[in-house]
Amino acid sequence: MLALTKLTLSHFRSHLRAEMHLDGRPVAICGDNGAGKTNILEAVSLFSPGRGLRRASAADMARRPESLGWKLKGVLQAPDQTYEVETWSDEGAARQVRIDNKASNQIALGQICRVVWLVPVMDRLWVEAAEGRRRFLDRIALSFDPTHAEATLAYEKAMRERNRLLKEQITDPAWYRVLEAQMAAAGHRIHQARTQAVQRLITAQETSKTQFPTASLELVQSDGDMPLSEADFATALNAGRGRDMAAGRSLTGPHRSDLIGSYAAKGIAARDCSTGEQKALLVSLILANARALAASEGAPPILLLDEVAAHLDAGRRAALYDEICALGAQAWMTGTGPELFAELGARAQILEVTDHSGASEISVT
Numbered sequence: 635m636l637a638l639t640k641l642t643l644s645h646f647r648s649h650l651r652a653e654m655h656l657d658g659r660p661v662a663i664c665g666d667n668g669a670g671k672t673n674i675l676e677a678v679s680l681f682s683p684g685r686g687l688r689r690a691s692a693a694d695m696a697r698r699p700e701s702l703g704w705k706l707k708g709v710l711q712a713p714d715q716t717y718e719v720e721t722w723s724d725e726g727a728a729r730q731v732r733i734d735n736k737a738s739n740q741i742a743l744g745q746i747c748r749v750v751w752l753v754p755v756m757d758r759l760w761v762e763a764a765e766g767r768r769r770f771l772d773r774i775a776l777s778f779d780p781t782h783a784e785a786t787l788a789y790e791k792a793m794r795e796r797n798r799l800l801k802e803q804i805t806d807p808a809w810y811r812v813l814e815a816q817m818a819a820a821g822h823r824i825h826q827a828r829t830q831a832v833q834r835l836i837t838a839q840e841t842s843k844t845q846f847p848t849a850s851l852e853l854v855q856s857d858g859d860m861p862l863s864e865a866d867f868a869t870a871l872n873a874g875r876g877r878d879m880a881a882g883r884s885l886t887g888p889h890r891s892d893l894i895g896s897y898a899a900k901g902i903a904a905r906d907c908s909t910g911e912q913k914a915l916l917v918s919l920i921l922a923n924a925r926a927l928a929a930s931e932g933a934p935p936i937l938l939l940d941e942v943a944a945h946l947d948a949g950r951r952a953a954l955y956d957e958i959c960a961l962g963a964q965a966w967m968t969g970t971g972p973e974l975f976a977e978l979g980a981r982a983q984i985l986e987v988t989d990h991s992g993a994s995e996i997s998v999t
Contacts (some may be wrong), residue, residue: 636747636933637964638678639716640709645701647673648989652996656983658711660958660965662975665987671968674987674996675751675938677706678966680721680729682749683740683776683783687938693726702726712746713933719743744780748927748935752920752942760904760912764856764892771853771893772824774923775831777935782827789820793884800875801882810875817887818861818868824888825860828853832893838922838929845953846918847911848898856890895919913945921957928961937965943974952977 637658643649648670663671679687696704705722720732731738776782796813832851839848861867870886878884895904928934955978958965
């Protein structure tokens with residue numbers, strides 16, 4: 635199994651200091667709005683690569699006003715061994731990682747700990763702009779390949795520089811060759827990772843029994859087909875300079891991709907489904923992601939489900955809890971009261987979060 639068996643927060647968000655001892659069961663975090671429940675989920679999300687479930691800067695995570703830095707420590711039980719993990723930021727600097735008392739990095743963190751989440755802001759996934767769906771898919775791709783973030787950062791950096799040249803009407807090809815080679819290499823990797831992630835989700839849905847609706851998925855381009863190879867992509871960038879210069883930006887590449895989803899059984903586009911159906915499709919994809927990781931890594935990821943119970947009826951809540959327990963996943967879930975987790979019974983640990991005089995307190999049962 636993969637689970638945090640101990641979690642310590644220091645000067646993180648609303649938590650001056652908190653220490654939790656867990657046993658691998660799902661964790662139900664209860665408390666009033668504003669007590670700091672989601673802050674705990676955000677802390678757990680930082681045991682994976684990236685900026686966490688809020689996509690916040692390191693500086694924004696520090697408890698104010700008395701602290702400019704924060705630290706998280708965890709004991710991670712993985713299928714092969716137990717790790718001691720620390721991650722922190724001092725005075726808003728980029729966060730650091732230490733694994734078993736040795737300086738490390740976020741890629742290494744992603745290799746030992748997979749974390750998948752569903753938060754309320756994602757409820758608009760099917761109706762928002764394509765950028766949100768690309769980000770959603772990239773997070774799934776990152777769960778399978780911790781180096782995916784490197785490719786996306788390299789692509790975005792090279793594209794920004796190329797776009798600057800285009801806006802300045804630079805025509806000398808020598809200025810473009812290196813940047814376009816970098817875009818082609820990173821962009822091809824990104825597209826391959828996204829394509830593989832979509833296929834893994836499709837396979838996981840097709841081979842599993844679930845009470846949640848199956849989502850049909852397709853990765854499309856807004857301007858035709860994505861070039862098939864790195865060389866083809868470089869050629870397309872070269873050939874498209876004139877058009878791109880007129881537009882002032884790059885018009886070909888994975889930044890023009892979109893994830894199209896539909897409710898398979900009904901044949902309805904996800905964007906046209908009811909709010910409840912859209913939520914159920916999202917839950918289905920998160921569970922599919924978890925099943926695919928369990929198949930490839932030998933254990934399901936840690937799941938973070940913020941306020942998920944409040945948006946499901948009792949039947950679907952019970953189905954979700956049953957699937958989480960069948961997976962053997964440590965799911966961290968938030969809700970205003972323990973009644974939202976009644977269907978879990980003794981299968982979960984309960985964390986009660988209270989806010990006293992501006993400092994959160996946590997009790998574990």
